[in-house]
Amino acid sequence: MKFGFLFISIRDLKSKKLRSIITVVGIAGIITSYLVMMAAANTMNDLVEETFSAYDYRLFVMKRGKEDPMVSQMPEWYVKKIERVVNPEYIDGVSGFLWWMVDNSTSDDDSEYLTMRGLQVDSYKQVIEKYEIVAGEELNNAQKDRNYCMIGINVAEKYEKSVGDAIILQEHAFTIKGIFTTSTMTDSEIWLTIRDAQNLVGKLNKVSLIVVKITDHDYVDEVRKQIEENIRGVVVFEADEYMEANAEALDSFRGVILAISMIALITAVLGMMNTMTMTLRERRHDIAVMKSVGVSNNDLFVIYSVEALLIGFFGGIVGVILGFFMLNVFGVSNIEMAGYLISIDLTYQLAFESVIISTILGLIGGFYPITKISRKSALDLLQKFG
Amino acid sequence: MESMSSGLNVIEADDVWKVYQRGKTDVEALRGVSFQVREGEILAIMGPSGCGKTTLLNIIGGLDKPTKGNIRVNDIELSSLGESKLTKFRRENIGFVFQFYNLLPNLTALENVQLPLIAQGMSKKERLEKATEFLQAVGLSDRLYHKPGELSGGEQQRVAIARAIAVQPSIILADEPTGDLDSKTGEEIMELLRHINEQGQTIIIVTHDDMIAQTTDRIIKLRDGAIIENSGS
Numbered sequence: 195m196k197f198g199f200l201f202i203s204i205r206d207l208k209s210k211k212l213r214s215i216i217t218v219v220g221i222a223g224i225i226t227s228y229l230v231m232m233a234a235a236n237t238m239n240d241l242v243e244e245t246f247s248a249y250d251y252r253l254f255v256m257k258r259g260k261e262d263p264m265v266s267q268m269p270e271w272y273v274k275k276i277e278r279v280v281n282p283e284y285i286d287g288v289s290g291f292l293w294w295m296v297d298n299s300t301s302d303d304d305s306e307y308l309t310m311r312g313l314q315v316d317s318y319k320q321v322i323e324k325y326e327i328v329a330g331e332e333l334n335n336a337q338k339d340r341n342y343c344m345i346g347i348n349v350a351e352k353y354e355k356s357v358g359d360a361i362i363l364q365e366h367a368f369t370i371k372g373i374f375t376t377s378t379m380t381d382s383e384i385w386l387t388i389r390d391a392q393n394l395v396g397k398l399n400k401v402s403l404i405v406v407k408i409t410d411h412d413y414v415d416e417v418r419k420q421i422e423e424n425i426r427g428v429v430v431f432e433a434d435e436y437m438e439a440n441a442e443a444l445d446s447f448r449g450v451i452l453a454i455s456m457i458a459l460i461t462a463v464l465g466m467m468n469t470m471t472m473t474l475r476e477r478r479h480d481i482a483v484m485k486s487v488g489v490s491n492n493d494l495f496v497i498y499s500v501e502a503l504l505i506g507f508f509g510g511i512v513g514v515i516l517g518f519f520m521l522n523v524f525g526v527s528n529i530e531m532a533g534y535l536i537s538i539d540l541t542y543q544l545a546f547e548s549v550i551i552s553t554i555l556g557l558i559g560g561f562y563p564i565t566k567i568s569r570k571s572a573l574d575l576l577q578k579f580g
Numbered sequence: 581m582e583s584m585s586s587g588l589n590v591i592e593a594d595d596v597w598k599v600y601q602r603g604k605t606d607v608e609a610l611r612g613v614s615f616q617v618r619e620g621e622i623l624a625i626m627g628p629s630g631c632g633k634t635t636l637l638n639i640i641g642g643l644d645k646p647t648k649g650n651i652r653v654n655d656i657e658l659s660s661l662g663e664s665k666l667t668k669f670r671r672e673n674i675g676f677v678f679q680f681y682n683l684l685p686n687l688t689a690l691e692n693v694q695l696p697l698i699a700q701g702m703s704k705k706e707r708l709e710k711a712t713e714f715l716q717a718v719g720l721s722d723r724l725y726h727k728p729g730e731l732s733g734g735e736q737q738r739v740a741i742a743r744a745i746a747v748q749p750s751i752i753l754a755d756e757p758t759g760d761l762d763s764k765t766g767e768e769i770m771e772l773l774r775h776i777n778e779q780g781q782t783i784i785i786v787t788h789d790d791m792i793a794q795t796t797d798r799i800i801k802l803r804d805g806a807i808i809e810n811s812g813s
Contacts, residue, residue, distance in 0.1 A: 198698035198707070205686040483682045486643060487696040487743065488671025490664060571663065573643045 199493055203500040210473065217469045218509045221552055224462040225513025228455045229548045230520060233538045235451040240539075242437065242444060245378040248323035249433035251286075253414065255404035255421060258429040261436075263293035263403040270388070270399045272425055273314065276406060279424040284413040287320025289313070290401030292391045296363045296384070298353075308349065309383045310363065312391020312401075315339060321405040323376055330357035330372035339387050343368040346381035348537070364394050406430075459555060462509075466559025470502055474567045481567060482575035494568040499560055506556015510549035517548070590750060590782050591617035591640055596649035598635050598805075609635040611805040612649070617784065619750070622777040624793035625786045627802035633786045634755055636802070640784065641674045641753045642666040654750055671699050675744030675781075677773075679756035681736040683728040689715055689739045690724040696747045714742040718772060734765035738772065745776055752776065752783045758792060770795060 207214045255276065256266040273290040280288075292312035313322075315336040328347060333339040343363075345355060350373045353361065360367040361384065368386065375381055392398050408417055418430040474481070481494060521540050567575075598610040609632045617623055625633045638644035639651055642658050643666075651658045654673050661669060675696075676682075683692045690711050697707035715724055718738040728736050737757060744752050754773060758766030770792055777783045785796065793799045801809035 196698050196701055198694070198702075198704060201691070202684075202687070205691075209686040479682070480684050480686075483684060484695060484699075485667065486641075486670065486676050486682075488667055488699040488747075489695065490667050490699070493699065569663075571643070573638055576643075 196493055196496075199489070199497045200500055202497050203504065206473070206477065206497075206501055207504060213469065213473070214505060217465065217505050218512055220465050221462050221506060221509025221555065222512035222516055224458045224465075225510050225548050225552045226516040226520060227458050228551070229513060229517035229540065229544060230538070231451045231455050232548075233517070233521070233540050233544055235448045236541070236544065237538045238447065239444065241379045245323075245380060246433045246437040248376060248378055248380075249405075251408055251411070252321060252323075252433055253406040253408060253417060253421075254431045254433065254436050255406060255425075255428050256402070256431070258427050261429060261431070263291070264295065266402045267397065267400045268402070268404065268428065270401050272428070273317075273401065273404055275425060276404060276421055280406070280417055280420045284408055284410075284417050286407040286409055287317060288404060288406050289317035289321045290388065291318070291403045291405065292388060292395070292397060292400060293402045294391065294395045294397070296394060297365075298361070298363060308363070310391060310394070311383050311385050312388040313385050314388050314401075321407040323378070323380065325374045325376045325380070328373050328375050330370065332372055332374075333385060333387060336387055336389065339371065340390055341366075341368055342371040342387075343390075344372040344374055344385040345370055346383050347373055347375040348381040349384060366394060459551070462552075462555050463559045466502060466506065466556055467563060469505070470498070470560040471563040473501070474498060474563050478567065478575045481570075482572045485572035485575070491568045495564055498564040498568070499557060502556045502560025502564065503553055504556070506553040506559070507549065509556065510552025513552060514545045514548055517545070588619045589616045590619045590654055591615075591784075592650075592652040593636075593640075594650045594652075596636070596639060596646045596651055598632070598639065598644070599647045608805050610639070610646070613802075613805070613807055614649075615800060615807060615810055617782060619782055620777070620780050621798065622774065622783045622796045623785070624796040624799045625784060625802065626788065626790075626793050626799055629788075631802040632805040633802055637753050637755055637784065637786050640751075641676060642669045671696065671747065673749050673751060675747070675749040675752045677737070677740050677744050677752060677754035677757045679759040681728065681733075681740045681760075683736055683739055683743075685728050688725045688727055689720060689731065689735075689742075692728070692739055693743045693746050696743060700747055710746060711742070714746050715739070717745075718742045732765075733761050734768060737761060737765075737769050741769070741772055741776070745781070748781075750782060752781055754783065754785045756786055756788070758787070758789065766792070 255272070256263065257268050260266045270290055273288055276288050294310050295307045296310040298306045298308045313333060315333050333342060333344055343361065345361065350356065355361055355370055357370050357373060359370050361370060363384065368390070386394070388401070392400060406417060408414060414432060421430050422428065484494060518540060521538055594614050596610055596613045597608070600607045600609055613636060625636060627633050635644065639646055639658070640653060642661070646659055649659070656669060658666065658669065684695070693711035693714055694707045697710055702710070712724060715721060718741055720735060720738050720742070723731060723735055728739070731739065752773070757773065758769050761769060773783055773785070774795065785792065787793055799809070799811055800807055
């Protein structure tokens, strides 16, 4: 390998500026989409893990066969029954919640859904994940706090709401009493009293999830047994188990994103292959001349691989910059998914990986045309040129 | 013309055949060509178009292989060498000068001349010095940083000659080196080649031009792939 030849790679790139730039931009576009999709998938994954890790020492009770808080429905009196049937030594608290997607739109044209959680005001603090009030107060009175709500910090930022403002849910106005943060997906929720929540979505005396806080992990099996034996048609999960049960959905989501990313990356390789084929076809004459003066196949391979590598590398750099602008400057970073506002994080690691992937793509895309042409004899190349 | 020939054979062609396949037809480009070239000789190969001149030159230079027969250059039997060994052979033994110069258009004159020196693994400082020295030797000291497109035909051919002699090969193969030049520039190029020959390098020139051929030590005439005349001028 003679490094002295590397200036030829740079010269060749410069001589076809427009083509080089178009190829770099093409790869950059694909790397940007890859970056944003992977960032979304990673953020989603991290958020779900963080959200569920906040539920340590909690058991989730849901309707058997409908193990999703957005779907599950149980009578509210199950909460009292659980308190009765479970040994009080094993538990620190029991509370029922009603999750639902509610319409936040002010007209038919701007339909927007938010995740609402109805709280049993007198018991939710015993079982709910850690949260911090950043403004105002908590809901603490089932009657006085009717028509009031607490909103997560993501909701406050998105809708530019502060304490005392009203927020419209299903055409009903609720006054914001407090703003909370959990640093998890919960920051995208709106909390109401259970009664307001039930009235709002027409699920009177219903809860969708009952959370039981246990005093020790050793009691999980016993508490589960006591609940499932005494209340028919319910199922009890630990947070980890619930996450595992839902991992398939999360994996499917990541799988779809990965599949789309792979298609994008394959497109980049094919584009690169096409560019290098065209470039090398035009440079057959140069390659023949270099061969005739004694430049080896290995050196030719390196010269043109470096060219492909540089295109891939710069494509990656531009792609990361574009991705950063898309996410941070143009505000694409805040996406809404299943009623949650998710803020996509572009990590240094993902940016670095994207540049590496782009560089490797450049090399892969260039490999076949470079190998093919560098193996041709000088005479073949000269004659084809002539 | 004073010859620098030493009497040692640097090229020995023995019953060299080259048969190309064009569709279903065999085309005999060379038919049993045998000859020797002495060290330091300047030799012209002449003949009508399609008689096999360039094919013969390509075989001597290791760009092509004979279908049958033996070709020894500097005691190396070329017909048995693989592609990578032929590349090494060219790098160490042969300098090519083509009719249309065959310079790399994106590189300056200095960079074009450096190509074979880089291929030999020479250090940057050394190859810069050498390339500059050879471009000065061909009268282009004021054109070092010009690209081929900024040079006249004669100047481009001088760069090609500087590139060919840069690694000081024992043999220079020139395929119609004046074919694309006006007569005055052609004469200057021939003068340059003769000057190089005087330094002891063997030169084989393929040409149509009798005037050029007459200035060489020997003329080999080909017709239909066979030697019809092999005589000193």
